[in-house]
Amino acid sequence: MIDFFWTSGHLGWGVFTLAAFTMLWILVLDVLWRVTRIRFVRLLAAMCVAWVSAGVVIVLVAGINAS
Amino acid sequence: MGVLIVQIVVLLLLAIGCALCAWYFPYPSPVVRRWLPPRQRWPELQVRGWLAGAPFQKSFLRYFYRDPERDPPDGLDLLAPADGIIRGADIQGDIRYLVIALSFWDMHVQRSPLEGVVVSVESLGDSFMDGEGQEFAFLRGKPCPVQKRVVIRTSAGILAIRLITSLAARRLETWINAGEYVARGQRIGKILLGSTVVLELPPSMSLTVQIGDRVWAGETVVALHKAPA
Numbered sequence: 001m002i003d004f005f006w007t008s009g010h011l012g013w014g015v016f017t018l019a020a021f022t023m024l025w026i027l028v029l030d031v032l033w034r035v036t037r038i039r040f041v042r043l044l045a046a047m048c049v050a051w052v053s054a055g056v057v058i059v060l061v062a063g064i065n066a067s
Numbered sequence: 068m069g070v071l072i073v074q075i076v077v078l079l080l081l082a083i084g085c086a087l088c089a090w091y092f093p094y095p096s097p098v099v100r101r102w103l104p105p106r107q108r109w110p111e112l113q114v115r116g117w118l119a120g121a122p123f124q125k126s127f128l129r130y131f132y133r134d135p136e137r138d139p140p141d142g143l144d145l146l147a148p149a150d151g152i153i154r155g156a157d158i159q160g161d162i163r164y165l166v167i168a169l170s171f172w173d174m175h176v177q178r179s180p181l182e183g184v185v186v187s188v189e190s191l192g193d194s195f196m197d198g199e200g201q202e203f204a205f206l207r208g209k210p211c212p213v214q215k216r217v218v219i220r221t222s223a224g225i226l227a228i229r230l231i232t233s234l235a236a237r238r239l240e241t242w243i244n245a246g247e248y249v250a251r252g253q254r255i256g257k258i259l260l261g262s263t264v265v266l267e268l269p270p271s272m273s274l275t276v277q278i279g280d281r282v283w284a285g286e287t288v289v290a291l292h293k294a295p296a
Contacts, residue, residue: 008070009071010068010071011074016077016078019081020078023078023081023082023084023085027084027098031099031102031103034095034099
């Protein structure tokens with residue numbers, strides 16, 4: 001698990017990918033909220049589901065690589 | 068070490084992007100503004116609130132929304148639909164477009180140029196004018212910016228009046244519906260903080276005004292009546 005947070009003198013790719021992905025997701029959410037007519041709560045729910053799914057994948061991939 | 072620096076830079080840039088989003092919210096941050104279509108670059112609700120809110124003095128708004136009585140001259144000649152300055156009288160296809168530009172200080176209630184029956188009241192346009200210059204977008208077959216087009220069947224043929232406003236103001240009112248009779252000089256609508264009224268005429272009609280003339284809605288004759296052939 002240490003590889004997830006820190007590895008070989010730099011941030012672990014797991015935590016880096018998760019952090020970068022999360023911030024990108026916020027930027028995408030901002031843009032989508034402005035260009036679509038979907039209700040904000042629905043958009044937020046959909047983005048959260050997608051973010052959790054992608055986060056699980058990232059954690060799993062990082063875990064597989066670490067093992 | 069190099070990888071760590073790259074990671075920190077990437078995360079820092081993304082963090083700045085997110086911070087700008089939060090800082091500018093609900094306005095679009097500079098990061099995303101350029102990628103948005105024109106209409107989404109400004110928060111419509113905030114603009115509307117600003118227009119309806121306190122920044123304007125009530126005395127000014129009373130003056131701006133004034134709706135004085137007008138006394139149409141006798142006869143059948145076509146009256147100006149709006150107060151303002153004639154800015155164009157071009158013929159395109161089989162329509163003459165008489166463009167009346169309203170200033171901030173003009174009365175903003177529009178009137179019917181002739182008596183007749185309203186054929187349709189269309190709402191058009193939902194974006195910024197797509198080009199610069201003097202030519203209107205609708206002359207190039209594009210409906211922008213925000214406008215309403217009132218078509219009236221009259222004894223001089225089919226006439227249309229376009230009420231055009233900017234996207235920021237975006238508030239047009241029409242007080243007539245399809246099928247209704249309108250009298251010559253009758254109020255047909257109002258542009259709130261708007262800009263332009265265009266009268267569409269058959270090209271055979273003789274204008275009595277020229278570019279640069281000041282006209283008054285419901286009082287100034289802009290064209291001589293001529294029954295369609």
